[in-house]
Every structure is written in C-alpha cells, then in structure tokens.
Amino acid sequence: MVVEGKDAEQMAKEHKEISISEFFEKNRHLLGYDNPTRALLTVVKEFVDNSLDACEEARILPRIWLEVKPTTSDRFRVMVKDNGPGMLDKRIPKTLGKLLVGSKFYKHIQSRGQQGLGTKGAVLYAQLTTGKPTTIISSTGNGKTSFYELMIDVKKNEPKIISHKYVEDGRKWHGLKLEMEIEGRYVDSRTGVPEFIKEVAISNPFADIIFDGPEGRMEFKRGTNELPPLPKEIKPHPYGVELGIFRRMLQDTSSRSIKTFFMNDFTRVGSTSANGICEVAGIDPKISPKSVDRETTEKLFKSMKKAKLLRPPTDCLSPLGESIMLSGLKKEIEGEFFSAVTRPAAVYRGEPFQVEAGIAYGGKLPEDQAVEVIRLSNRVPLMYQKGDCAITKAVEKTNWKSYELKQSGSNLPRGPAIVMVHFASTWVPYTSESKQAIASYPIIIKEIKLALQEAGRRMKSYVIGKRKFEMRQKRRKKFERYIPEVAETLNKITNEDKQLIKAKLQKKAKEVTGVKISG
C-alpha cells in the first residue's frame, strides 16, 4: 500500500473548532460516566449536591426526596425534589442546558459543585443514552410554576427547549424537581447509591433525606436544626497565585495603582504589606497596573511571594465543625468512643482549605479489619479512586501504632475504628473531573495527617484510660482470688490460724488497691 504524504497545506485545511459540549460528550468518563454503575451514582450525586447547595445558600433546612426506579433492565428513572429556592423561569434553560455556565467558577468560595458541569453533564448523559429530555419543575415561591422539557444542542453548546409552560397556579411553594431517564446499573455495595446516601446523611445531619430506591424506602432523619455557617466569598491569597494568573489580574483590575491593586484584589494584604511588596520589588506603588511590563511583573510577583502575610480568613470556609461531625458519626456508627478535630485553615495555590477528621472507635466495630475510611470533600462523599486520593494516602502514612491501632508498613491501620476526613476548600484540587480523588499535594497530606494525629491522640487517651481502669479492676480481683489459696496453704504448712491470715491480707489488699473488696 502506498500512501501519499500530506503537506502542511493539506493538514491545515483539516483544522476545525469544536464545542465544549462535543468534547465532554466524547469524553464523558471525565465527568464520571465511565460505566452504567458509576453513571447512576454520578447522576444521584449531582442531584443531591445541587439540592444541598441551593438550600444552604438560601439558608433553608434541606428536605430532599430522591427516587431511583428501574424502567427497563438497563434504564432508570431518577428524580430529585427539594425545598430549595427554586430557579427563575427564564434562567432555567441556560443554567441546565449549557456547559461551563455557572455561578462559582471565578469565585473563591467553598461549595459542592463548582465548575458548571454537574447537572448539565447528567442532562447530556441522559440524552446520549436514552435520547430523552430532562423534565424540570420549579417555583421560586411566587405562586407560579415552571415546567420544562430540556435537551442540549451539542454542536452549539446551547439549550434546546422541547416544551415549556409557566403557569400561575397560586401554589405557594419553592423548590426544584428534576427527573430524567438514563442508562444505568444499580448495585448495593460499598461504592453504590445506598452507601453514598448514608455518608451524605452522616456529613449533612441538618438535612432530612428520603431515598426511595429499587429495594424500598429509607429515611434519614435530620439530627440537628442548626445549619453550618454559609461560606463567604474571598479574594485570592497572594501565596497561591501563579505568575500567569497574576499577569492577567494586573491587566484586568479596576484599581488605579499597584498599591490599591494589592489591597483590593487580594485578601490579607493591607496598606503596609502592599507598600512593603512594592518596596522590595523596587517599584513605585503609585504607578498604574496596566503600565507594568513583563520584567516588572516578575519582580512584583517574587516580592509578593516573600511578603509576610496572615493566612487567609477561616470564615470563608464552612467546615462541618466538631459537634456536627460527632453527631453524624454517633447517629450512624455503633462505636463506644468518638473524636472529631477541625484544623485551622491552611492555604494551597491561593485557595484556603481546611481539614477535619473524625474517628469512631470500639463498640460493635470489627476487631481485626482494615479501618474503613469515609472521604468527604466539601461535604460530598467520595466513592471511587480511593487509592489515588490524598485522604487515603494520608491515613496510610500516619503512624497509627502510636495511637493503639495495628498497622503493617504504610498500609491502612487495622482495628475497631472508622476514620472520616473532610476536606473543605474554595477550590478542591481533584485528580480528575469526575471529582473522586483529591490530589496529593504535600501541604494537603500534611494537614490531613495533623488532623488525624490529633484525633488519634484523643482516641489513644481514651484507649489507655480504659485500659488503666480495667487494669485496676483486674488487680483488685486478682488479689481477692488468691488470698484464700495463700491463707489455706500457709495454714497447712504452719498450722497458723487461717481466718486471721485471710483477714490481715484482705485489709492490706484494700489499702493497696484503694478499692474496697468483698469477702
């Protein structure tokens, strides 16, 4: 076979531009739709995340109704209904029918979804596998209800409205109901839907969740009426910004001077710090950001990295908090001791993050198995790619022998315990768009280890205290048991009064153990 080579001209003609929807349609595994089992879980996850996020932002105690029912042997109808704020009628098509549209992409704020891909990915998957549109019913509480049937025009990355009604029905409700039919497979395993819902219930104890699945209905009752504080949006922190981004910030800023640029566009940079940065760089703080050339940019950048600054504020993040973690764990796990630790915030790539760890110990937990690790990222349980995740690696690298668990080498510890780790951040560095594993940057590993170590220390105190008490009890009982034997034997050899010896020894035993003994 002889094939003629192509020259540059021919090659150039073949170049085409494609839309992001086309890209993700073809690369749907990047969104978590690798196979039917995982796809079903991804849809459920995106729905639940979306509802929880909306309720929290509207400061509403969430009530979520989730239904997963088979329609044919390989298809499922998935429905979610929440009591959130609902969506404006006219915004619904763009919000759910166009990829890479979202409210949070450039915000520095902690939330479950972030990249404007979640629910839209599900809509895309539904139309790809069953050819059917997604049904949306919503009201914002204004007495009107929106009805949509929606698909996505993949070539244009634009919503395609199949049907639409906007009815003044006087029903005073607010919330969102989504329903779609997808190809999927339902498994009830460690990585399946029921386990996911259970972990959601542990990590969001302020939510009422009803799950009506193929095997029947499960209710997870709300454990507390207290919503965690709403995360606040913050500006980026200088330590985490990269040169390329910094350049663009200089060009895009509305600040008139370098000094105000630093103060307005970053968090934790005050007047003194801003002046200091300019001084070290040898730049006049009054010049306009737009006038800065490449060389000066680099000087300012280096100087900014060296400046001594506070960590980003913690209140932009919304950790679970120790009491919520404890109540979640106690609610679902039959242990005898629980500890929970919330670390101070740290920063990675300009984005603050915060690690929390909880441990449940003893009770009915199995004695000699590898401990179970519940991984949470911005309150969302991670179900896949366990081995790739920074949380798993940090658990493995922690020296659990110091905390009274068994461990061989750098493996998961063994013992009657469950470990839960929550990673909260304005920006979670996932290893892939399917958001199932947190990337193992050293500072992240370090923070997780610190949280685990503190929780581990508390567990250790408990285990040792328990052991000491048991020891004292045992000691007392031991003496109590042996005294008659000793008295009898001494009597046999020496003929001394058995009762006298016994009484004297018992008196002494009381003294020695500090516990009154019987007999």
Added chain:
Amino acid sequence: MVVEGKDAEQMAKEHKEISISEFFEKNRHLLGYDNPTRALLTVVKEFVDNSLDACEEARILPRIWLEVKPTTSDRFRVMVKDNGPGMLDKRIPKTLGKLLVGSKFYKHIQSRGQQGLGTKGAVLYAQLTTGKPTTIISSTGNGKTSFYELMIDVKKNEPKIISHKYVEDGRKWHGLKLEMEIEGRYVDSRTGVPEFIKEVAISNPFADIIFDGPEGRMEFKRGTNELPPLPKEIKPHPYGVELGIFRRMLQDTSSRSIKTFFMNDFTRVGSTSANGICEVAGIDPKISPKSVDRETTEKLFKSMKKAKLLRPPTDCLSPLGESIMLSGLKKEIEGEFFSAVTRPAAVYRGEPFQVEAGIAYGGKLPEDQAVEVIRLSNRVPLMYQKGDCAITKAVEKTNWKSYELKQSGSNLPRGPAIVMVHFASTWVPYTSESKQAIASYPIIIKEIKLALQEAGRRMKSYVIGKRKFEMRQKRRKKFERYIPEVAETLNKITNEDKQLIKAKLQKKAKEVTGVKISG
C-alpha cells in the same frame, strides 16, 4: 454570624459563561501538569508526539532533536526540532494558540494527539508558570521561514501574537522548531524523561532521536527505514454508536434516505445490511432521515445493534507489527527470547482498536522481580497511573503460572521478563485528559489478555523446550555418575567382573538417553 439567604433571582444574576482556556488553566492537572516533575515530562511528551505524528502523516522518516536544559533551579528550556512538513505561516497562531482546535476530533483515525489540547496545553503552561511566550520557527519547504512568539488570550481562548516574521530566506528546509521555558523538575527515574525517550525509541524504531538533556547527550539510532502504514480515516461502526450520537447523525446527514444514510455514514454496512436493518425495524428504507421521530429512531437503533456485520477494517489502524516490535525489544533489552503478537482489530464504541503484546525473556533480566510492563498507546509510552490502566490490570489478571512465570494471586508476575503492550485505536478511552491510563472496559481487557496469552504461549514453548534439553543433559550425566558406584558395589557383593557390568550399563545408558556418553 447571621447570613441572609439568597433567593433564586440573586443566584441567577451570578451565572457567568467561561472559556475552555480558563477551564483548563484552572484544571491544568487534567492535562498532566500536576507538579513540576510531571509537567516537564508532559511538555516533552507533547512535543515528541507532535513531531512523530506530523512526520508520519507526511511519510517522512522522522529525525527529532530534543533539548532539555535548566535555566534556573526550577525552570527549564525545552526545545524540539523535527524534519516534518512544517506549518503554514498563517495557520500557526490558531493551531498552537487556541484550545480545542484540531484536525482529528471528529475523524475516526488513529493518531498520537487527538483532542486539540496537547501542544497548546504546553503553551498555556509555559505562560502560566514563567509568563513567557513560546517561540515557533517553521518552514514548509517553500524557501520561506516563519518566526513567531505566541501566547494564548485565556479569557477569549484566542492566540495572542507577541511577534511575527515571515522571511523569504531561500533556505530549502521543512520542519518545525518549538521552544519554551517552563517551571519543572528533572528526575532520572522510571517515570522520568530518559525512560520515556527510551520507550519511544523502542516503539518507534524508524525514528532517529537525539536527546540532549541535563546529564548529556543520548542518541537513539534508527533501526529500520520502513515506516508503518499510514492509518486511514474510517466511518463509525454501527456497534459502537450510542443513541444520542445516532440521533444527531440522522439530523446532520446529507443522505436522502435511511438506506443510503446507513451505507454512507457507517463502515461495514452494505445495501443488504441496510435493507435488513430497516426491515427488522419495520421502517421504509426510502424515507428521509430528517423525518424520523424519536420512537422510530429508537427502533432503528435497536435493529442496527442486532444486525450481523463485519468487524471494522483493520487497515485504518497502524499497529507496530510483530517485526517492528521484535526489533525494538531486541535493540534495547538484553533478553534471550523475544515474542511479539499483533491481534486482529476489535471494536469498542464504534471505534476499532487493536492490541499488540511483546515479551522479552531471560538473558540478563533479573530472576525474581515483578516483571516490568511497558505500556504504549498509539505508540506513545504511558508513564503514570500504572495501577489504573487496563494494560496493567490485564497483565495482572492473566494467569502467568500457565506460562512458566511465578505469580501470587492477581499481582504482576515475577520472573526474568519484560512485557510490552501496545494499544492502537482511532479513539483511546483514557481515564483522564492527562492520557496516562487506558480505561478498563471488559472488551479491552479481554483483547489485551488474548494478546498476552498468545505471547505467553510462545514464551512457554521456549522455556519448556529449554528445560527439556537441560533435563536430558542432566539425566545423561546422572546415569554416567552412578554407573561406577553400582558396578563397584555389585562386584563387591557378587564378585562379578566390574568392567563388564560397567560396560553393559554404559551401553544401555546410551540407548536410553539417545546421547553418546563418555567413559
């Protein structure tokens, strides 16, 4: 802290659209830029892939010059120069400065790069970490040379030309030279640049490669002048098309009837098959594709899936072939036996793929270590995410004990061997955009296992043959050794002639082993 909840209106206002460049700038780990070590390798990989692809397409025997030199403690200058067809001057900015532009996205053709992200991702990474543009020098052989300094306008996803010259210098050359400065770290390990280049040399023995790295210059000489056949573009195969895609194809086709639609827009569907599909679906083959409603679409789709069709043609793929694999392995590995197997093409999701496996055995390879696995995807070595990759999993799931290697459970086998697997396809299902692991679909695992089993069987024949020969030798020597003892002892007991007994036994030993023995 009291935070007012937001209503739907407020939330809607915050929705914004972002560009794909912004998306990947923020999610650069999806492109393989997780950390400095990996980033350096990714840039090298994208450069080398790009050059090899261009040369192959132009039917030129590749000669590639690669330079990696440190500029500061954490920055490197990376340069690649090839003898490929070069690029048209006016096309250079779009081709290298705009994401998701490429020649191959909708083509069903096997090639190294595919999604229009590779080299552009490197340009993006360079400007993000060092703020510097990428230098491009190119000529198509027309006596003119292009010089560009290029960056990407991230917000618009458009090229930004820093400088440009197009000079008629009369130099009659063709090729492309790319040069950029990036943040990176150089490690010489199993996952580092030198190992990558070595594996490229094994899998592309028709290329001359010079690598000038921080530790000096290495040359990998061309081993053959034969280029593998150029892969051909094909239409999708009916078995692999999903319902959503099928719907769009119906709408977008230029065919007038359903029947011609099937025949023109798919591979392996002839007139008979097309009629058959329509008949089973109960649809008139003459109606226009545009007129088909949702219900009918589904009927046609099901019927198409059930039709008996040939596999997609093999010649659209370009496997290495057994002789190229053998020469690559023999060139770089000091083994004593080599086997290579090219499987027939199979199909997954409408895309044909083909698996090849090679084994090097014995010689200087270490006796009791886990075997090394070289993973190739469209001739590109995969360096990371070994554990997630279908190739690794297939190697682990193969029962190597049947092929005379040690193996405990489903782990990598142990023994003096190296296993190489090549996955060639018009569309490689990577687990993430960093293209380091092939997704574990059952049919892919199955094909890899079949290739490994065949290569394994050949290795086994060799090992057993070798062992039989050794056994025969051993047997002969054993009899030879014992005969004098037996003769002596029998003589001692019976006084019979020692020499006679010895001679008779030696004669018999010759007969029995078929080998003349000494003494």
Added chain:
Amino acid sequence: MVKKRGENTSKKIFEFAEGIVEQIKEEKKPKMKIPVRSLSNVEWSEDKGVLTLGNKKSNRYFFNVGHARKFMQTLLIASFCKDIVDENIHASIRDMYYNLKHSIGDSKENTFEEQSESDPLIVDIETALNLLREQLHLLADRKGVVVGNVKVRDRGDVIDWSKLGSGGWSIPSVVEDIEFVDVDADFALVIEKNAGFERLHEDKFWRDYNCILMGTGGQPARGTRRLIRRLAEEHKIPIYVLTDSDSYGWYIYSVIKSGSMALAHASDKLATPSAKFIGLTITDIMEYKLEKSIIRANDRDIKRAKEMLDYPWFQEKEWRRELKLMIDKRIKAEIEALSSRGLKFLTDTYLPEKLDKKEFLP
C-alpha cells in the same frame, strides 16, 4: 542360632545382587522389586490379629531419573549389611550413613546427603528380602526399662530383673538372643510414661502384684516390642498396657498389639495380639473424677482419632465408644492426671480396681 541367621542374611543379599547382575548381562534395564509399603498394601489379618504386608510390589529401575539414585543407594546399603553380618558386628543406622557417605567420582554429589535418605531404604531391603532389621545387624536407639521377678541370660550374663534397686534393666535393641532363665510373673504391665513406671517401681507394685513392669518412654522401640512379644508368646504372660487417655496413647497400644503400618512386614515378630488395654479411657476420666485434669484435644488428636475409627483393628464397640467420646467431648488426659486424686492413687486404687474387676479393653 546367631550364625544361622547371619548365613541366611548374607545369602539373601548375594542372591538379590546376583539377580541384578543377570539382568545387566542380558542387557535388560536393571530393576529391583520392592514391596509397596503404602497404606494400600497393608492388610489387617483377622486371623492373626495383626497388620501384615500385602503382595503388591513396585519396580525400582536404574534407568529412571527418579529412581537411579535410590537404586544405587539400595545396593550400597545391601552391601554394607552383608559386610557387618559376615563380620558379626552391629551398627547403628547413623553409623551406617556415615560409613557409606562418600563423594561420587569427582562430582560434588555424595552417595548420601542426609540420613533421611538411607533410613527408608533399610526398610526397602527388609521387606524386599524378608529380613528383619535385627537380621541385618542394624541397631535402633535403645529405649525402655524393665523390672520384675525375671532372670535372663544375655551374652553369658544372668540378669535378675528384681535386683536392680531403684533402677531397672535397660532393654537392648536386639533381644533375639536373650534367654529366659526364670520367669515368675502373673502378668506384665507396659506403661507409656516413664513417670508412671517410677511411681509404680517406687511403690514396689511389681513385688506386691507379682508382675513385670515395663516403661516404654513413648512409642516403644523395636527391642521393647520384641521383648513383649517374646514374654507373651514363649511364657504366656498376659500383657496389660497403660497409656494416656488420648489417640496417641491408644495408638501406642495398637502398635504393641497389632503392629504398625510402617513395620507391617515385621508384625509376626513385633506385635502381640494377646495384649489388653488396662487404661486410661475417656470413661475413666468421668468415673475417677479427673475432670479438673483434662486437656483439650487439639485438631491433630481429633484427626488421628477419626482415622482410628476407620482402622479395621479398632472396630470393637468398646474402642469405638471411647474414640467417639473423645471426638465429641474433644478431651484427653494423661496418666499423671491420676495424681490429682493423690500421688499413690494409681498404685493403691486405680490399678488394683482394674485388675480386680478385669476391666480391660480388647
């Protein structure tokens, strides 16, 4: 008598070797026939009440890689035995191993690397030539001690088993040539444990009950087994065996009574079918209230007990009952357990009651 045995042995070995030489001369692949000693060729002789070796034989070929080394070694051992028999001296099997070990030609291989190579081949020769180890002049370790109202003559000495103080007569490995001068005993009590022997010896049990007391120290050595057989056969002395109450102890009893699978070819010389079992049984544990001293039976004990249930020579209902009790309750007990009822309980209560009621197991 010694001479006769020696001549017979020497001749058999000569004929064995001559047979192989004949094959070699005829240019056949030389082989030797060795009786199969696996379970499949061991038979229970209802008549004699002992285990015997069947007629199955296997061929050992020189020109078979798996056999060649053993073929050579078998000849070396046969030759060694012929030599010592001709010289009329004895050797331990370890002495033989060392004596025969040498390097083969100029290779690094030795004729024997470990004694575990030579030991089983001795039995091959015993069975192939129908000769006992004693006739091959090979000694096993001596073990076992005896006291009682018996006088024997051995190598010219007369030994009075009742005049040995707190010690006893250490039973030699070959008792074939011992002559009984005077045997005055109503029965012989064979005890598995040395401690039990000491207890009864100190308490002068053998004098009070006019018996022979024999301690085997675990599984009895060949010499001890042959001595028991000779007492029973030549002097009609009833033999009563006392072991721990567990499958291992009972197995010792069965070896004394019926022979063992490994030495099935020698049962006619070593087994004593008339022997009876005096104790301990699982039933004893309950009857004599030894519950505090029982030991939990381990998996090996239970496994052996289950195997014994399948032995044709363990089919009497009394034994099946005991084995099943042991398996069900998973318990066992040692002779010393009787000490929990008092140190002299064995001497003063347990044995007299058993003897009085003739409470023996078959």
Added chain:
Amino acid sequence: MVKKRGENTSKKIFEFAEGIVEQIKEEKKPKMKIPVRSLSNVEWSEDKGVLTLGNKKSNRYFFNVGHARKFMQTLLIASFCKDIVDENIHASIRDMYYNLKHSIGDSKENTFEEQSESDPLIVDIETALNLLREQLHLLADRKGVVVGNVKVRDRGDVIDWSKLGSGGWSIPSVVEDIEFVDVDADFALVIEKNAGFERLHEDKFWRDYNCILMGTGGQPARGTRRLIRRLAEEHKIPIYVLTDSDSYGWYIYSVIKSGSMALAHASDKLATPSAKFIGLTITDIMEYKLEKSIIRANDRDIKRAKEMLDYPWFQEKEWRRELKLMIDKRIKAEIEALSSRGLKFLTDTYLPEKLDKKEFLP
C-alpha cells in the same frame, strides 16, 4: 540418712512459711526472697572449678500484680514438697503439676494452667531454701545407662554392672542413696551418644580397658551427673568425656565438668571438675581424615561457640583454639563420623590412641 535429709527439708519449708506468716501478722506487704538466677548472678569459682550462684536476691511480693500468682504458686509447691517428704515418697514434676492443679474459688482460673508454670518455681524453692530437687523428693526423667566392673547396692539389691548382657543399668533419677559395694575401674568413659555406647558395649571395650561405660543420651540427666560426681569424688575414678565435635557436645562436657548456669546452685553436687575431654575435637577431624563426614555448622552452633569463647571456664588455650577453628571453618562432626573410617575405628583406633597418648583437653 534418708530420714535426716527429710527432716531438714521439712523444717526449712516450715520456717520459710512461718516467715511469711510473721510478715502478714505485722501487716507488712508479704514478700519472699528468691536468689536471682540470671547470668548476672552466676559466678565462676576459679577455686572449685565450677559455676556457683552469687548472693543477689530479688523480692517476690504478694501485692504486686506481676508477682501475686507466682507467690501463691510458690507456696503451693512448697507445701506439696513438705507433704511428700513427710510421707517419704517421690513424685515426678508432672505428677506434682496435676496434683496441685485446681480451680481457684469459683473462678475459671486454675492454680496452674501449664506445667511450664510450675517447673521454674521448683528451682526457686531449691535455691531459696538451699535444697536440691532430690531433697524435695521430686524426680526428673530417668535417662542414661551404665556398664562396667562395678557393684552397687540400691534399695537392698546388689547390682553388678558387669552382668547385664547387652543391656545396662538404667540410671535412676535419685542416686543419692546408692551404695558402692565394689568399684574396679581405671576410668569412666562418658559418651554423649547412645550409638557410641552400643558400639563400645558390643565391642566389650569396658572389659578390655577395665573401665566404666556411661551413655548419657544427650545432655545428661541430674541422676547421671550426680553418679559421675560420686564416682569421681568417692572413688577417685578419672572421668573422660566423649561428645560430638560441636559447640553443643562441648557444652555437654562443660556441664558435666563445671555445672550449668541454670543449676549453678547445685554445682557442688552435680559438677565434676576433675573430668577431662577425650574427643571429638575439630583437630581430630583433620588428623583422622573425617572431612567427608563433616556437617556445616549452622548459625545457632556458631552463636553458641562465640558465647562459649566468653565463658570464664572456657579460657584454656586448647579450647579457645578449638572454638575458633569451629567458628572460622564453620564445621562440626558427630561421633558417628568415625564410622566413615570403619565401624570399629572408634573402638580399635581412636580411643586406644587417645588413651595411650593421654591426649585430653582440660
């Protein structure tokens, strides 16, 4: 004499218990003083040429969780020993274990769970009260056999060690009360291996060389060690020891000669400082061309040899030479290795040469 020993033992135990009762009455935390038996308290007495126990003592408190159980057990054993001494009977240590084992109150705990709990406490009592095990009337397993031109009286019997045929006198565990009636021997040869004993016995070596032949069957039992001591002490019989050429064999020799660390408190009764070593040495291996029969020394052998180099009672240059040879060459050999030079090589060549040249190691 028996009576006197018994009374002494009984009195010591009474005083020991009375001391504890006094402490209890005074409301102190009751304790017992037990001599330390670890290496740190074992001393080499240059004078006597034996190992002796030093003066270090440790306290065993009842009110210490780590001690309480042992405290109680020690008293139980002391009481048991007093009982059997008062009754003048003997018991094996296993009998004792069973006799003392019972459940404590209504708990599931027993006074003793395993014999390994009671065994070390016997030694505690031996050392704490300065009484030998024999004086506590506790028997160890009997092991060891003897022949030669000696007559002894034991429990009223006169036993002639030269009239035991191919057997021998099984040495009892307590030889304290044996009376030597007639001892006619130029020396005693103590042999570690039974096979060596059999060889020499069969070859009538003891008759030809007018000696006592004693087989210990490995590490000699206490009775055997005491018998050796008594022959050397009371009848000035030179003692020559024959062991394997390895650190284990040589250690057996050192135990016979100088006592052991575990029984340092009893060296005055059990050790025989006048004993000499006749063989085998590493030098013998080379001199008698036994290279084909050597065994590669394993890590344990080498470790022990290195330890022995540090023992104060292994400092003679001859022994240092042998130990170093063994460590350097990493080889060892057994007595049976001499059979590679012929079965009677031991009897006819090796021993006569050694005796003739008086080639003994100290």
